[in-house]
Amino acid sequence: MAKQQKYYVVWSGKTPGVYDNWNDCKQQVYQFENAKYKSFESRAEADAAFKQGFEKYYKEHPSPKNSAKQLLLLQDQPKPILRSLSVDAAWNSVTKVMEYRGVYTETGQEWFHKGPFPRATNNVGEFLAIVHGLALIKQKGYDIPIYTDSMTALSWVRKKKHNSVILPTEENEEVIELLARAEAWLRNNPYDTPIYKWNTPLWGEIPADFGRK
Secondary structure, three states: OOOOOOEEEEEEOOOOEEEOOHHHHHHHHOOOOOOEEEEEOOHHHHHHHHHHOHHHHHHHOOOHHHHHHHHHOOOOOOOOOOOOEEEEEEEOOOOOOEEEEEEEOOOOOEEEEEEEEOOOOHHHHHHHHHHHHHHHHHHHOOOOOEEEOOHHHHHHHHHOOOOOOOOOOOOOHHHHHHHHHHHHHHHHOOOOOOEEEOOHHHHOOOOOOOOOO
16 A cells, blocks of 8 residues: 655744655754644645644644644654763652753763752753753853753743742752743843754663663
């Protein structure tokens, strides 16, 4: 049986439009920050969705799968880009202590390590790690992407705002301040560093993992 023809809408990419093959679509979204694209079963559906626009289309066709896909940027990499920064966080469910770090993906060399921070969460650490990495890369002028294994942190970075439910206390005062500074950095600093979702099922644990699972 012949493979069914698919059509690809690129709302946000190097050249937005409708494409009749994945390779052409991929060229438009690969390493394009916050790329927005979707496949359709017919040309008519694709043309209508492109004309409708991304925001209106997803408002009328909500689905967790679609919402997640727009955060991934591009997830079909057969192997990770080794010249990159990998970030991760560790959190103890008993003590509620968190720490995070960033390592150079190819060698595992640690570029930064912060914590331990009491009364925090793993999502908070993942978020702070990404922003820390973005700031470092911009400061140093590096041209490399960031990998994270946290979809939640990716969404917080995209929105430029965390959604943590931790309550401020004397113990976690430093973390609360870091969250405020991270949000302010995202609001005030444009960046072109790609942020990719680490493909754990295919590649194993992210190099920045603390190895405590």
